[in-house]
Amino acid sequence: MADRLRSRTTATLAGDLVAPHMRLALFLLLAPALLWLLGLIVLPHVDLAVLSLRTRVAPRTYELGFGNYRTFIDEPLYWHTFVRTAVMSIFATVCTLLIAFPAAWYIAKIARGRAKSLLFVMCLIPFWVSETVRTLGWMILLRESGVLPRLLVELGITAKPVELLYHDTTILVGLVYTSMLFMVVPLVSALESLDDSLIEAAYDLGGNGLSILRQIVIPHAAPGIAAGSIIVFMLTLGNYLTPTLLGGKNSLWFTEQIYTQFITRFNWEQGAAFGFLLLVLSTAIVWLGLVVTGQKFGDVMRRS
Amino acid sequence: MIPSLPRSLVSRCANIGYVGAFFVFLFVPLVVVAVFAFNDANYPAPPWRGFTLNWFVGSSGGRIGLFGDAPLVKSVATSAIVACWVTALSIAFGAANAFLLERARFRGKTALSMLMLAPLVIPGVILGISILAFASRLAQFANDFLGIEIDFLRPGLPLVVLGQFSYIVSIATLTIAARLKRFDITLEEAAFNLGASRRDVFLTIMLPHLKPALVGAGAIAFLMSFENFNTTLMLVGSDAPLTIMMYGRMREGASPVLNAVSLFLMVASMLLALALLRRPERTDVSRALP
């Protein structure tokens, strides 16, 4: 059925013979896409925006206005959490990039043949497992009675076990870990496409490691870096599991506020406003990232 | 820098050391989870107290193993059912979208193709709450004006399926469209020329060509659905899928039975991944994976 939609100038037989058929086929193909995009993406988000502009003044009576956004600004806890989430997400993204880059370089440029594909697959494997499982691993490693504190005691570094969970650094480690794959894969594919002879030529012309990195490698890998960073940032900002489990009560992650408003307090209007703020922040930083690196959204998404 | 340039021994060692540390970082949490699934203690923590299979098959002495833990087993089944639905829907919609993007020509196609990517950059929590709010508004509307109660618009598995589907289908679309783009249109013409009907062409030429992408997209959809947490959290009702169940238990306290179910998950997804990577058309899978 679908192959009726051929639309080349020279080839179509359906196109020449049965134009009304084409209309019908186009409609049939368009229907699922519209159903999905309108029903699950566009309309729910419009509804969310509308919801966020309603304030409950009395039971079952609402009035339109920016009251929910007002609350966000007036209540320091809310906007502190918001800023903190954004800053930590950016920080986590930078850390992920710095840690992933040398590893991606090794896989793309130094490893050869079977070792290369083995290393690449090994990068993928941890991410075929649920984030819940990975977080469980970190909890067992880091909690006061866990593996790492005990190891520190046995090595004589600390006198008694220390609690390594529930710190900002813990959250950061967890976020970096969870995002690693989404940075490594675009970086490896970007670096693989860099022709070795360019580096050889730069070296031959007197370049040293640093200048080659700055002038040849990074400009070439920029699309991969942008793609990886955008996705890592987006995932980190919207993460819920890692901050709540590794950060405990101190995590102060913005998605928690949304959850609290929606599920615990059942204040959907306030939750919708928070959700919208997070969406705006996420979109703004993604957009900024694209503009700064001069990338196109479609290319970046396809690349990753 | 690269092997063809002179590198000092120190830099070589530093390279290998770094990559070694990197992989230790990647694998340590998983290894720890796996190891403590077999520790003969009531709490997943050192020291090692001997090997046991209690956390898989136990049913007495306060130790209920994975296979005896009815709610946990049920949540695995729930996750599997949700994942099957999401997979089926994603493949069907993804294939239709791929044909729309690659074969049809219509006004606003570029905008539509951009919109199809949008779900990938919307945080999962927000996808969850927007669908939750919209569904419940529809349910309210149906109740107020039509006087009917539509159960599936209330938090529960149907909404979980829709919520996960809403972004997983983007990935399926990308995977299948990439494969369709590589289709040589003269193959279709050749088949027509040899007397094939449209149905024949679709079944004997197009479908075999798309099969690797369909299988790959299906596997990815299944895994992503099984692992999904953020969107599910907002839409879940009384039947908890595995990730939600585990999250709840992890907040209550630790038990090695969670390690056992995690190990079970690891083995299952590893087997699925390896089966896919062994296929000759692995490029489609690895391309679409992240």
Place this chain on the structure above:
Amino acid sequence: MDQDLEVDRVSKRYNAHLAVDALSFAVPHGSFFSILGPSGCGKTTLLRLIAGFLEPDSGDVRIGGHSMRGVSPNRRPVNMVFQNLALFPMMSVGENVGYGLARRDIASTEIRNRVAAMLKRVGLPGAEGKRVDQLSGGQKQRVAIARSLVLEPTLLLLDEPLGALDLKLREHMKIELKQLQADFGTTFVYITHDQSEALVLSDRVAVMSAGRFEQIGTPQELYYAPHTAFVAGFVGANNRLSGTVQRVDGDIIELHTAQGLALHARCTEHVVAGNEVEAFVRPEVVGLARDAAGLATGTPYYTGRIESLLFDGANSTVLVREQPTNTEFRIALPQTGQFADLRESEMIVFGFDPERAISFRGGNDGR
């Protein structure tokens, strides 16, 4: 009913571009017919019109005496060998060759037998189980042809099937194709931009340009008696000389080129003194000698300096600058080895029989 293919005033337009312009021709049963033209002349469009991938805007295509108007490509008694061959990569060789038979709901044992027999006939016995990507270029070619011929079509269309092969294999496949056609007796319609393929393979050739046929004829007719300047220029090598008619004497004219060279040539069109004409002199028509006594008597002769020697075995030629006008001529060297000792800058004389040089009015070849 002897004509397997009749094309009757067929036109096809893409927006403003007339790709096929009211073409008519017929191809008799069992013959090898080629359509020769530069890329963009409309030959691929014509082939797709015959195969049914395009419908003509006007006119009719008849195959085996039946009009094909409204008949979809999967119901036409025509098969096609595609430029890239379009072998199905997901199927084995046997499945490829049996594909069309399977679509006709023929029993699978029967299909197996026919596929085996066909593969044997094209020189690939027992290749059924091979994958397509295990075959060499020439073998793929034969599978593509076998896949079509096993359906016993009235007509086999071939869309530059040798284009992707390297030179040596192309020469070999040319011969093989001709033998296959003779062996099967199927009517072949072959399109190409390579004049050597067209001349070697065909019973008849149509030279196509800008949606029209310039001339249809046997390879010999096209070569020795071109009807238009385009055909003379496109088929075979030629020295092309433009000039103004000075004198008309029956069908022999005298013309002067802009550089001042005077020469005689045959002209079948009506011309008068002062007309612009183009004359074509084939390299092998020109006789070469060290002095005037060596040339045939009674023909005009010219003196020239050898500019360069282009040795190519049996196809060796020399580039000569006529003195004093400096006009360039390409002249074939006789295969006797008589001039093997020629040197560059050497002065020689040359001449040709005006009856064997042909001229056309200028401007009708404005392409």
